[in-house]
Amino acid sequence: MWHSPRRLARVLLFGAVLAGACSSDQSGSAPSSSVAAPLTAQYLDRPGCDAVERFFSAEEDDTFWYGVSVDRDEVARRFAAGAAVEAEIVSGPLADQVADIERWYDLRRAHDELLLAAWGSDGLALKVRRVRENSNFLDLVASDGFDLGAGDLVSLTEFKALSREVHERMFALCTEAPSGYAPLLDDQTLDLPAGQLLFEDYLDDERVIDSIRLDDLGARSVPWTNEPWTGAIPSPDGSWVRVYDVVENQHLVVDREGELINFFSGSLRCSNWYADGSGLVGTEVDDQGVRVVGADVGERDPQVELLFEAGGDVECVVGIDGGFAHVGSRGPLGVWAVDSDGGDARALLVETDCNALLSGSSPDGVRLLATASCGDRYRSGLYVLDTRAATASQLVSGTVAAPQFSDDGEWIVFGYQPHGEVEVDLAVWIITTDGSRARKLVDRGSWPALLLDP
Secondary structure: OOOOHHHHHHHHOOOOOOOOOOOOOOOOOOOOOOOOOOOOOEEOOOOOHHHHHHHHHOOOOHHHHOOOOOOHHHHHHHHHHHHHHHHHHHHOOOHHHOOOHHHHHHHHHHHHHHHHHOOEOOEOHHHHOOOOOOOOHHHHOOOOOEEOOOOOEEOHHHHHHHHHHHHHHHHHHHEEOOOOOOOOOEOOOOOOOOEEEEEEEEEOOEEEEEEEEHHHOOOOOEEOOOOOEEEEEEOOOOOEEEEEEOOOOEEEEEEOOOOEEEEEOOOOEEEEEOOOOOEEEEEEEEOOEEEEEEEEOOOOOOOOEEEEEEEOOEEEEEEEOOEEEEEEOOOOOEEEEEEOOOOOOEEEEOOOOEEEEEEEEOOOOOEEEEEEEEOOHHHOEEEEEEOOOOEEEEEEEOEEEEEEEOOOOOEEEEEEEOOOOOOOOOEEEEEEOOOOOEEEEEOOOEEEEEEEOO
């Protein structure tokens, strides 16, 4: 079966962090992007790769799978065209380099034949109605597998896993990253600052925040707290930490040892710090729309106060020098900077092919960290945004989660997974803010936070 670029992107970007789309009633032309033009994978000039390129780049109109008027002849034609390319791959020089490629080919042919044999007067319309519109067509096959003959019963789970493995290996064999987009080099000679690393892991299927010293990474990490907290975000000066209590649905501010300083109601959504660290900023949502609100950490009984009305235009908010930054749709979806009352919007990262998430700002509030998930996988990764110059630069290419600055502004910690390693857990890495050197800190973990020694 042919695979569209969109479906391929879903396979290769498995596990990437996506931002929720925001609607907007505002109009206007899209600003010019500050990010370089899209990068595309370059297929190597080697025997067999031309067939792989045709396999992955073939256009596919998914609509013919759905509805009552399904054309069996059209489906059969597409199956035959896909099988011809697959046969060329199987018989080519790549066959002995990709594990189980011949078995995958046999399963694919059996799958196609089974579907065509089951065709009725209304096609597969009755089955199609039971699946969501973006489901893979494999979901229409009986869940207990399909018979290849001689009692060889293969489950859908095995088929899908094998298919994904074969596709990824073929793609990796025949493509190379554009210059400068190779996986991070783990420089274990990089001298680390003195401090404590917090990161999330799972213990007995429950999420916990662990802690480990940067000068003793060989030691076993220990729980930073036994509370059901997640999402640790240090204040700009590193003296406090914002966390979210998943049981009580509250945003908390605690000290470096995890002792409670203050708490905020569950109505505050997606909170982060003011640029000066004096309070938390977030959003509240109701039938009237979205409001950007804030609360002073130092108050004994902090009250959430309205900062400005945002309509349906704002997602997560982060404090920056002179105002705030947010994900929203002031025209196109992207990352925008606004002044303290929500006016004077400036585009920081607007790409039609990417979804973005904000993490936090530098201690001076000038630089901002964002992660992007893009149709072109090499453009997915970690971006540093300059809120004054309104520019964006990509620091890391790959799957990146929850990056945070250190309180001296010299380091960034983040969860990282290189391209193509979809079965590998996120690891915690640290990188210099100029991107020149990086080092893996923890083999498995997410949402890291760095607390440097005073």
